[in-house]
Amino acid sequence: MDEIAADPTHPRYQSLLLRHRLEEAEKKGMLAGSAMIAHGRGEAYDYLLGEQTIPSALQATKAALAALRGASQPVLSLNGNVVALAGKEMLQLAAVLECPVEINIFYRTPERMEALLSHLEVIKSSEGIDVQILGAEPNAKIPGLEGPRANCTKEGILDSDVIMVPLEDGDRCEALVSMGKTVIVIDLNPLSRSAKMGNITIVDELTRVVQNMLDLLSQPMQGNGGPFYDNEAGLTDALRHISKKFSAPDA
Amino acid sequence: MDEIAADPTHPRYQSLLLRHRLEEAEKKGMLAGSAMIAHGRGEAYDYLLGEQTIPSALQATKAALAALRGASQPVLSLNGNVVALAGKEMLQLAAVLECPVEINIFYRTPERMEALLSHLEVIKSSEGIDVQILGAEPNAKIPGLEGPRANCTKEGILDSDVIMVPLEDGDRCEALVSMGKTVIVIDLNPLSRSAKMGNITIVDELTRVVQNMLDLLSQPMQGNGGPFYDNEAGLTDALRHISKKFSAPDA
Numbered sequence: 001m002d003e004i005a006a007d008p009t010h011p012r013y014q015s016l017l018l019r020h021r022l023e024e025a026e027k028k029g030m031l032a033g034s035a036m037i038a039h040g041r042g043e044a045y046d047y048l049l050g051e052q053t054i055p056s057a058l059q060a061t062k063a064a065l066a067a068l069r070g071a072s073q074p075v076l077s078l079n080g081n082v083v084a085l086a087g088k089e090m091l092q093l094a095a096v097l098e099c100p101v102e103i104n105i106f107y108r109t110p111e112r113m114e115a116l117l118s119h120l121e122v123i124k125s126s127e128g129i130d131v132q133i134l135g136a137e138p139n140a141k142i143p144g145l146e147g148p149r150a151n152c153t154k155e156g157i158l159d160s161d162v163i164m165v166p167l168e169d170g171d172r173c174e175a176l177v178s179m180g181k182t183v184i185v186i187d188l189n190p191l192s193r194s195a196k197m198g199n200i201t202i203v204d205e206l207t208r209v210v211q212n213m214l215d216l217l218s219q220p221m222q223g224n225g226g227p228f229y230d231n232e233a234g235l236t237d238a239l240r241h242i243s244k245k246f247s248a249p250d251a
Numbered sequence: 252m253d254e255i256a257a258d259p260t261h262p263r264y265q266s267l268l269l270r271h272r273l274e275e276a277e278k279k280g281m282l283a284g285s286a287m288i289a290h291g292r293g294e295a296y297d298y299l300l301g302e303q304t305i306p307s308a309l310q311a312t313k314a315a316l317a318a319l320r321g322a323s324q325p326v327l328s329l330n331g332n333v334v335a336l337a338g339k340e341m342l343q344l345a346a347v348l349e350c351p352v353e354i355n356i357f358y359r360t361p362e363r364m365e366a367l368l369s370h371l372e373v374i375k376s377s378e379g380i381d382v383q384i385l386g387a388e389p390n391a392k393i394p395g396l397e398g399p400r401a402n403c404t405k406e407g408i409l410d411s412d413v414i415m416v417p418l419e420d421g422d423r424c425e426a427l428v429s430m431g432k433t434v435i436v437i438d439l440n441p442l443s444r445s446a447k448m449g450n451i452t453i454v455d456e457l458t459r460v461v462q463n464m465l466d467l468l469s470q471p472m473q474g475n476g477g478p479f480y481d482n483e484a485g486l487t488d489a490l491r492h493i494s495k496k497f498s499a500p501d502a
Contacts, residue, residue: 019285019288023284034270036287036291037287037288037290037294038291040287040288040289040290040291040293040294041294043291043295044293044294044295044296239497243494243498245442246493247490247494
């Protein structure tokens with residue numbers, strides 16, 4: 001990483017930067033064993049998307065923002081990879097949206113929770129961001145899930161009406177949808193269960209999505225968007241985009 | 252892993268088994284930092300292939316075997332992920348083909364080389380496989396590459412006429428092709444530089460390929476295959492196969 005850290009014009013800069021963040025997070029004990037493999041799968045899909053925000057993904061991003069802004073109790077759910085890749089930006093986003101974040105990890109251990117919480121607390125104080133970080137003391141369960149992965153907080157995930165779950169597991173995504181929440185998914189694989197389960201699925205790379213959201217929020221809003229978002233149309237467009245890559249690989 | 256190790260009928264058994272092998276290899280210091288991410292990329296492409304050997308991949312596998320059997324100095328090149336995922340099977344294959352294997356890693360350190368060599372030596376003696384393992388003492392360079400990644404042995408890679416490089420980096424693949432060798436590539440991404448550079452590219456998952464080769468070698472051979480293999484046709488077929496996944500995702 002070191003040799004390219006100083007050179008953002010390097011063609012692989014962004015990709016290497018994200019890997020570097022994951023490696024640092026792994027050293028701090030923030031990640032599950034499967035985190036790197038999951039990131040690699042994401043890299044493959046992002047390559048197929050051309051490592052860019054395609055128009056339908058931007059449209060989904062706008063719909064997601066409208067849903068978050070129109071919510072009465074929005075929450076941003078963070079897992080290990082999300083904190084590692086975009087911890088600061090997620091806190092900034094929560095600050096603008098005036099909503100809490102909740103750490104909600106699939107492989108929950110006290111050590112990982114502690115590593116993630118302290119990482120976010122450091123960012124919060126060094127950046128002067130005022131956001132409530134939930135998840136340390138779960139006091140509720142997500143119905144339909146078993147074991148520690150059901151744990152959540154009542155004031156955060158349980159009572160939320162709109163929840164954004166980046167890089168989420170399919171089972172948990174389904175459980176949240178079953179609770180009647182509006183579920184915003186960020187997932188690079190348009191064929192994944194999470195992508196299909198979500199109410200608004202953004203088929204795009206996490207750090208680009210969060211940056212797009214922060215950029216959009218810094219501009220005057222052009223309406224709140226309609227209440228209905230056609231998720232299937234968005235997924236179909238992403239599939240079409242990827243499919244083009246395979247039928248015209250040199251394009 | 253433990254809960255599924257005893258249950259090969261688990262739908263994710265094969266995938267979890269491979270992850271388990273990588274985790275064990277990581278603990279032994281056999282892998283580069285990017286190994287898990289690379290494996291994740293492979294998982295994504297294998298998912299798109301339907302986690303199966305498609306007919307054109309089997310054809311490429313047969314052509315590769317014919318090339319290896321017809322070679323005067325064949326060699327199997329092994330990197331960290333290959334040793335971790337299919338070390339034993341690669342040694343078995345080399346034994347049947349009566350050729351050496353050569354450890355040839357992109358991020359070469361004495362520690363990694365030692366970890367890989369001793370892992371293979373343990374397999375060799377416990378399984379009673381008689382194969383020459385090259386790479387410990389490089390005495391030649393692959394022209395066109397810089398630094399430690401050019402290192403190889405004269406009796407192995409340098410003087411080989413047919414070389415199999417599973418999961419190989421594009422630059423090194425290109426350098427080997429430039430040397431005039433017949434280069435057999437195993438790569439799940441039909442769009443990768445290695446896939447395009449190779450003379451015979453098998454778009455399939457490594458452990459399936461090696462098992463297919465061992466199965467084919469245990470049967471009476473039906474001729475040696477022609478001298479010409481149409482790699483572009485094979486890649487196009489793999490692309491078509493993946494593309495179908497995106498145009499008919501529920502199929």
